[in-house]
Amino acid sequence: MEREDRLFFAKLHPGVLLIYFLCVIGLTMFSFHPLFSLLSFLGGLVFLGFLLSHRQWLRYFFIDLLMILVIAVTNPLFSHYGVTVLFYLFDNPVTLESVFYGLNMAVMLVSVMVWFTCFGKIIAADQFLYLCGGSLPKTALTLTMAMKFIPQFQKQAVRIANAQKALGVYNDSSKKDKLKNQLRIFSTLLTDALENAVITAQSMRSRGFGTQKRSNYAAYRWRHSDFAFLAVFLLVLCGILFSLSFPELHFSFYPTIAKFQVTPVAIVAFCCFAAVVFLPFIIEVKGNLKWKFLMSRI
Amino acid sequence: MKKSFLKYLILFFMLPLVVIGGSYLFRDRQFVFLLVCVTLISFLPFFLSFEKRSHREEKIVLLAVMVALSVVGRVLFFMLPSFKPVTAIVILTGMYLGAESGFLCGALSALLSNFFFGQGGFTVFQMLGWGMIGVFAGLLSVILKKNRPVLLLFAAFSGFLYSMIVDLWTVISIDNSLNLARYLTLLAAALPTTIIYVISNVLFMLALAGPIGRKLNRVIEKYEI
Numbered sequence: 001m002e003r004e005d006r007l008f009f010a011k012l013h014p015g016v017l018l019i020y021f022l023c024v025i026g027l028t029m030f031s032f033h034p035l036f037s038l039l040s041f042l043g044g045l046v047f048l049g050f051l052l053s054h055r056q057w058l059r060y061f062f063i064d065l066l067m068i069l070v071i072a073v074t075n076p077l078f079s080h081y082g083v084t085v086l087f088y089l090f091d092n093p094v095t096l097e098s099v100f101y102g103l104n105m106a107v108m109l110v111s112v113m114v115w116f117t118c119f120g121k122i123i124a125a126d127q128f129l130y131l132c133g134g135s136l137p138k139t140a141l142t143l144t145m146a147m148k149f150i151p152q153f154q155k156q157a158v159r160i161a162n163a164q165k166a167l168g169v170y171n172d173s174s175k176k177d178k179l180k181n182q183l184r185i186f187s188t189l190l191t192d193a194l195e196n197a198v199i200t201a202q203s204m205r206s207r208g209f210g211t212q213k214r215s216n217y218a219a220y221r222w223r224h225s226d227f228a229f230l231a232v233f234l235l236v237l238c239g240i241l242f243s244l245s246f247p248e249l250h251f252s253f254y255p256t257i258a259k260f261q262v263t264p265v266a267i268v269a270f271c272c273f274a275a276v277v278f279l280p281f282i283i284e285v286k287g288n289l290k291w292k293f294l295m296s297r298i
Numbered sequence: 299m300k301k302s303f304l305k306y307l308i309l310f311f312m313l314p315l316v317v318i319g320g321s322y323l324f325r326d327r328q329f330v331f332l333l334v335c336v337t338l339i340s341f342l343p344f345f346l347s348f349e350k351r352s353h354r355e356e357k358i359v360l361l362a363v364m365v366a367l368s369v370v371g372r373v374l375f376f377m378l379p380s381f382k383p384v385t386a387i388v389i390l391t392g393m394y395l396g397a398e399s400g401f402l403c404g405a406l407s408a409l410l411s412n413f414f415f416g417q418g419g420f421t422v423f424q425m426l427g428w429g430m431i432g433v434f435a436g437l438l439s440v441i442l443k444k445n446r447p448v449l450l451l452f453a454a455f456s457g458f459l460y461s462m463i464v465d466l467w468t469v470i471s472i473d474n475s476l477n478l479a480r481y482l483t484l485l486a487a488a489l490p491t492t493i494i495y496v497i498s499n500v501l502f503m504l505a506l507a508g509p510i511g512r513k514l515n516r517v518i519e520k521y522e523i
Contacts, residue, residue, distance in 0.1 A: 032326035078480040125413040149366030187509045197363045201355035244323040
């Protein structure tokens with residue numbers, strides 16, 4: 001939940017970051033080319049290196065590899081397409097194509113997971129709300145209020161629990177009692193919350209809620225670097241989308257594994273996609289080098 | 299006027315445009331792409347009508363309270379995995395505040411709580427699952443309010459529905475089609491979790507329907523929401 005804002009990449013405007021993450025996750029999820037999956041996996045993983053400690057990163061990496069292995073091995077049990085039969089298991093054919101399909105899919109799924117982890121570390125709920133505030137003001141207001149209520153309710157729940165303990169109605173000898181306790185706390189919390197909600201609403205009305213369009217506090221400014229990043233990114237994105245209309249970028253596994261086609265269009269598409277997924281990593285490395293260089297001159 | 303007209307025009311053309319363009323560009327995964335896009339676009343009318351209609355302030359704040367309660371509930375019962383009050387709260391919101399609020403409570407709870415528990419492609423389908431449960435609860439509110447056994451049955455059924463919707467995403471995201479063998483295997487593998495969902499929904503409904511119902515009813519009647 002705590003946002004990682006010491007990164008150079010995270011200093012971009014949240015709108016730019018949201019567009020970037022959604023496009024990368026979308027391209028990874030919906031284009032099914034093995035090289036795209038692999039590039040996306042590597043790009044996400046090297047960027048995640050800046051977000052996690054070495055130990056966390058290594059653990060994450062091994063969990064990913066394990067997941068890839070498990071999905072690739074189990075896929076032939078569920079899909080029997082493909083013509084190259086390796087052997088029969090419980091009267092069902094296990095095909096080479098299905099193993100490779102599983103492998104590609106596993107890399108794709110894991111890279112989507114990696115990118116979502118980066119997304120969660122870079123974009124926190126409040127920035128997301130800041131972005132919806134413009135087009136969906138009421139929804140954003142509801143979510144903002146809910147977000148404010150969450151820590152408030154958690155603190156209130158602790159207070160209620162302490163009060164009940166002091167009153168002697170607390171008993172945690174069995175699981176059933178524990179559950180009953182939680183429910184009692186929850187019920188008390190609710191009464192309190194609803195009363196407070198009405199007071200908040202009355203206070204909102206007395207201050208003229210709904211009489212005018214809501215203004216919002218813009219904590220984020222568009223800088224030149226945001227425009228530059230967005231322009232370059234959209235240009236490259238258009239290149240990728242355009243190249244996706246060519247048949248070379250569509251790789252089929254069934255019935256036989258397609259030949260890996262290397263045409264000029266495909267090379268351009270691969271380079272563009274690699275540029276997109278390694279962009280955060282490059283920005284980070286460049287920023288760090290610049291920082292070190294400037295520090296060395298002091 | 300002009301702006302809202304533009305909004306509907308965009309909505310009207312967005313669906314075919316996304317369907318045709320997406321299925322051409324993402325030929326190998328068109329089913330997954332369409333599933334995500336059509337689901338997201340189907341949320342839009344709910345959000346837009348919520349934005350447009352003028353509500354009493356109380357309704358917005360109550361909705362925020364219910365969303366926060368379901369998120370806190372998900373955190374409060376962290377020691378019992380899958381044993382969460384979210385579905386029960388969404389159903390009660392739908393029943394007392396209407397189908398639209400039920401949808402918003404379900405969808406927003408999923409979205410917001412995943413900022414704590416981790417986002418993923420499944421967020422969209424959790425939003426759909428809980429949102430649908432809220433809508434159904436709102437539509438059936440007359441029966442559900444009167445008849446306690448039907449309410450409990452509905453809560454139990456919601457557990458199955460939720461599990462089936464989220465697993466549907468898992469299968470389609472893997473196979474790009476509804477691979478029935480994998481779907482059934484997943485449903486069978488998730489059966490213990492689904493049973494916990496069903497039991498927890500019924501138990502939470504038993505425990506919360508009385509107090510939440512009474513309290514919401516009281517507030518709604520007192521302040522004419």
